[in-house]
Amino acid sequence: MVFVLDKRKRPLMPCSEKQARKLLKEGRAVVHRLVPFVIRLKDRVVEQSVLQSLRLKIDPGYEVTGISVVRVAEGKETVIFFAEIHHRTDITEKLLSRRQVRRSRRNRKTRYRAPRFSNRRRPEGWLPPGAEARVNQVLSVVRKLLRWLPITEIVVESARFDTQKLQNPEISGVEYQRGELFGYEVREYLLEKFGRKCAYCGKENVPLEIEHVVPKSRGGTDRVSNLTLACRECNRAKGNKLPQEWMEELKKSGRSVDRKRAENIPEVLSRLRKPLKGAAFMNATRYALVDRLKGFGLPVLTATSAQTKYNRTRFGLPKTHYYDAGCVGEMPDGLEIATEYVQVFRAVGRGTRRMCNPDKYGFPRGHREARKRYFGFSTGDLVRAVVPNGKYAGVWTGSVVVRASGFFDLKDVAGKRIAQGIHYRSIRLIQRGDGWRYDRFRREGGKAHSSSQ
Ligand SMILES: [Zn+2]
Known part of the structure; x- marks a missing residue:
């Protein structure tokens, strides 16, 4: 797929590589940019073209953010562009080392000054520098894509699960088998609530199953307030026993696992009716991203990772950042992927500001010139x-x-x-x-x- 601009550099629908070659050969288009490849038509303005609606979908991540652009038509989404943003992960480390260098220089070269705290307030909307950089990198790529594609709508994965759908699940008592998607929302909710580990033995990084605390055969309901997460062994061991019955049984056992399970049961019981607090599932970085994306003036929709997971399973796609991005948000039943490549945007920055090159012991071994360009190159x-x-x-x-x-x-x-x-x-x-x-x-x-x- 090749990005296409009109003669006034406004985005048109993209075309195929073959089509682009033909246009260039006929002299109807010129190369606008080489990497990624963008051409510009010389004989067309956007008003003469029919644009379809394009949805930009974003799955923000810590190291990699997935991006997809889909064409939306009746009952089907067609992916026309996949991308990954590889974020810088060295920001925190670099700032720490700069701070240490400055601290030691001040110790060596300046007189003592009493610490001042009154000028240290953080501005509103402040994010840690690593998170701030990540948000800016996503915004930068979105800005580029908006220049090259006639995008009409943005969808961002911004939370783990939908609080609206699960509002007061403990109290209102919604049943978790209300459709398949709802099951995914509940699962993400329970993962967050019980800390991604088995509620009984505390094992982590094992497949977790949804467990009815009061078994269904003993009159237990499907309400979220009767559900927890357990590993396979605990789920099997508990079987259709009531929690109290199981606890009695466990107390008699000499195994250390059983002792741990018995210890955890009261904790599980007390947690069941307590709903999660709002802050626990909306992370500040994603919130800031959604907020700033609104600045582009396009409609910005939010989605949950429960929804993404549900879609990915539905379409049988492997777990990658770009496929996840393709599965963000509410989707129709059809998905077609009309692109073979994934574009990588790797954030590398524009170099350092440091003027002194130290050796490995920290002694200065030469200084840089202020200029950055030599013989026309940077x-x-x-x-x-x-x-x-x-x-x-x-x-x-x-x-x-x-x-x-x-x-x-x-x-x-x-x-x-x-x-x-x-x-x-x-x-x-x-x-x-x-x-x-x-x-x-x-x-x-x-x-x-x-x-x-
Ligand atoms: Zn367990």
Whole structure:
């Protein structure tokens, strides 16, 4: 798929690679941008075209955020674009090391000053720097996509489960078998409530089953206030016993597991009727993201991860960030995937501000110049090098690392050095660096995935 702009650089519906080649060959289009590939039609404005509605779906994550763009038509969603944002995870670490360096410099070089606290209030909407960066990275990619695609609506996964659907589940006593999706919402709710572990033996990272505290055969209901999560062994061991009966039995046993179970039963019973507090399932980062996405002026809908999981199971898709993004929100029964590639946006930043290069012991071993551009190139620019001779003879494409000497290094998309000491005269600029490294890979699960129920 290729992004297409009209002659005034406004987005049109994307076209196929084949179509794009044809348009370029006929001279009807020009290359607007190389990576990702965007063409611009010279003879068309958006008013002359019919645009379909496109939905941008986002599944925010800690290391990777999944993105998908789907075309919405009667009873079917067609995925036309998959992407992953690979976030920077070094922010916290870098800020910590900067703080330590500054602290030690102040200790060495300045007089003592009494600490002041009155100027340390955090502004409203403050997020920890790592989270702030992540939100900004998602916004930056969304801003790019809005420039290249006529998106009409944004859907974000913003919570684990729907509080509206589960409002006071303990009290109002909704039955959990109210349709399949509702089961997923309840499961996520219980996971959060019981801390993602077996309520009886406390085992983590094992498959958990929904357990009726008062068994159904003994008159127990499907209400959320009668449900907990247990591992398979505990669920089996409890069988159709009432919690009190089981506790008596466990007390007689000498096994350490049984003692632990007996200890936990009163805790489980006391937790059953207590609903979760609101703050527990809406995390600040996702909330901030939803809030700031509204600034683009498009309708922003929110979805739950319970819903995503339900859709992914329904369409039988593997668990990846991009498929998850394709499954965000309420979906019709049909899903078609009309793209073979996943675009990667890797956040790499625009370099450091540090002017001094220390050695491994922290002693200064040279200073950088204030300038960042040498011989027309900056570190991070995407370039093509044709090296006539020497160790690296051949043609190379990658991002450049500049030096004042004019002999540059090249790195590949993963950040690995592929060539060294290449003279700037052998290098040609493809695209200026913008703090991102672009890459793409083939999606998992082969061709023409289409499924419905
Ligand atoms: Zn257990």
